[in-house]
Amino acid sequence: MSKTNSGRFFEDYTVGDVIRHAVPRTVAEGERALYTALYPQRFALHSSDAFALWCGLDGSPMDDLITFHTVFGKTVPDISLNAVANLGYAEGRFLQPVFPGDTLRSESQVIGVKQNSNGKSGVVWVRTTGINQSDEAVLSYVRWVMVRKKDAAAPAPDTVIPDLTDAVSPTDLVVPEGLNFDDYDFGLAGEPHRASDYAIEERIDHVDGVTIEEAEHMLATRLWQNTAKVHFDATHREDGKRLIYGGHIISLARALSFNGLANAQCIAAINGGAHVNPCFAGDTVRAWSEVLDRADLAPGIAALRLRLVATRGAAFALRDENGKYLPEVLLDLDYWALMPA
Amino acid sequence: MSKTNSGRFFEDYTVGDVIRHAVPRTVAEGERALYTALYPQRFALHSSDAFALWCGLDGSPMDDLITFHTVFGKTVPDISLNAVANLGYAEGRFLQPVFPGDTLRSESQVIGVKQNSNGKSGVVWVRTTGINQSDEAVLSYVRWVMVRKKDAAAPAPDTVIPDLTDAVSPTDLVVPEGLNFDDYDFGLAGEPHRASDYAIEERIDHVDGVTIEEAEHMLATRLWQNTAKVHFDATHREDGKRLIYGGHIISLARALSFNGLANAQCIAAINGGAHVNPCFAGDTVRAWSEVLDRADLAPGIAALRLRLVATRGAAFALRDENGKYLPEVLLDLDYWALMPA
């Protein structure tokens, strides 16, 4: 018997199954420092223990995307090793902060399957939960991928398409326990803008660009213990390129969004997201945001719903006249961020 | 109103103004490990908690240049985003060690302004202070930069040129509290040479060379949350090159200087420094030092005043017959280091 894991194929997923993913991972100061070295991360809450204490927390929590990448990375061997495409995210909710020293593991429940009409592949929906060493959920999100069948003759399962919300309701957003912005120092945070200073439909060019090197995205992707070979093996594609992990672009764009959204301290939810075009080393990534919605959550704390777009081109690029994403657009992410009201 | 910071222009600086820089930053074991990965750092006091305990400290302090880069990085958005040139440093003093877990922030006071005769730019002098979570100063230095005017018609301010010392006086050097070299283990430190073994005007070739990759200098520069776009964006210059942060060369040269100066454990002061020529990925950096002065500070503790030169070429390169820096010279730094007397 082969000792290695060849991954699951479409016919290996049954609605209701729960998959416990290997390998639990402790994240600490090292991951935090590397995150800052890999992405131009400057949000004060994730940069400074002192600032986090002023905001009512016990110390600086790990960047929310460290949590996301760590939880996501564990699912790769079980969910997307034989995936043809990463189709979407929904209902992502950050349920409590992760602090240095916490250990994360992941579980996924299969919540939907739909065989493609070609009979060779199908779409699988899973709800993944990130769990800490106290067995508390820290993150939950839905993801759907297209997966190959191993045996095209395997019978098609009954189609189950989960009912997913377009966006997490503000009432479902979790404010980390203790968090308050009563003594918030806008000067040290980097910008003066409160949530109420942003208009719906306002668009923000985050200005800076970052050119990506192969070594950087591979260091990052390994850091999350994401094993998808397309990211590491230059012999995998005929053109010798290594496909950059989509989450790397999410982190780059989110970090760049500090310019104009410096007070959007935490990600509270990921409503949806699409990796629109592949990104490769040598690309220079820029980002822009659009304010989609705003909600008051607690005294002094509001949430902005934001579209975050990463692009290889100029700001505000998105779709052509036919509604098709422009070729320079890399990411279209819809999320809720917490900030001073 | 634009939400992003377009930086200050020459006319935005007034002598006496104090600028509080964003974002406070906690530095810890992660930054220390990355520093060792990025630079060939081997000084025992910054490498080993055990060695630091033998030297009377509570543990290994962060490398002095981690402190410098972190404090410096915070000033970039306010001081040098629109800078044409980084002209010099003076009166840099390390006032107390930074330990893992400390949080650093920066403040700068404008201490001089002088409009250039072309009316399009001017020189701004600031005294920057690095401050820890207990509001204690850990570092102070003067830096001056040439900054563009936004409006060439803006009136020229009264010229104020600060009176700066050529070198920090030995009596102004701070020996970290508790530091002593009474039980100093020269064998474990790597070399047998005390301060008294060095002759004034002695020159030391540090022998090794390090070829720089794009990924490395960008990881480093992001780690210090330095946002100057010339370091990250390959589309910024017409030749597609990314300019390497001058501080990266300081750290490389200082780390290389272990070969011959292994006991120069701490940097106590930066007397002056010039980034003589730009450095780019692919360059192989070497370093050499010249002993400029020596002073006894406390029982068993002396300081060496050192010129540290980084070069793309052979050792001892510096200036041509006209006194002009040779094109292969990258850095000419003048600093005081503490070592066993």
Place this chain on the structure above:
Amino acid sequence: MSKTNSGRFFEDYTVGDVIRHAVPRTVAEGERALYTALYPQRFALHSSDAFALWCGLDGSPMDDLITFHTVFGKTVPDISLNAVANLGYAEGRFLQPVFPGDTLRSESQVIGVKQNSNGKSGVVWVRTTGINQSDEAVLSYVRWVMVRKKDAAAPAPDTVIPDLTDAVSPTDLVVPEGLNFDDYDFGLAGEPHRASDYAIEERIDHVDGVTIEEAEHMLATRLWQNTAKVHFDATHREDGKRLIYGGHIISLARALSFNGLANAQCIAAINGGAHVNPCFAGDTVRAWSEVLDRADLAPGIAALRLRLVATRGAAFALRDENGKYLPEVLLDLDYWALMPA
């Protein structure tokens, strides 16, 4: 007198001499995170404090190869700065785990010398011990290198060739204090295979490949404070290539071996190893293993003796019909790993 260390030459080694190597080094969470970023490391015991607690330890120990590289790196300035070739390893034993915050130093005893017939170089055998801050040995191994003579006319020493075992006896393998696999969670560890599921002579293709970048191997090699200039200086070789530190390949191959050996949690011994061919940036490294032996060590704990081969080519490549290593083979390592019985 030159202040820099030009390294030892063959005639500088005398059997019986003990060399204390500089510089002691504290390893902590930062080194752990970087190790994960540099290598596709997923072994649960080294990834998770929680998993390590379930296995009876006080927390997750540093990866055994972090210990090896750190101890090895310190020996370079004294042992291999003038080495022509790194000839072999033997009798490597991991004597106790290293935990975050421990400080490591190295000592080597010269145990053999043999001048080559050409009179220009010779082979030196040393037994190196890694020692923690409590003066306890954590690692011991024998290494032999070919070193140039400085003065070809120096008299040849009496030949002493140490008597080395082919493989560490299972009775000499150390099980870390407290380690037990009684509540071992194979699901979270990533694979269901116990030691008893592996057959002697079974071969395992670890499947994935990793293409190496210059920045990555230099970050790694600096992290271990290994100063050998061939790894860093593109001007050192005529072809401009930087030779990749052999230990980088060991770590890559060991990390890749997770696919099929996920439960081989710790390295207990290194029986031997050869860096068969040099590796350069751009190479895509794969790995395969062969089970050489198996031994029960303690209730529930067994050891597998494994050949681990790193290759630039397909799995199971090793030697040609004349017994010569194939040109694509990079590493042939023989080690003992601990796993659930």
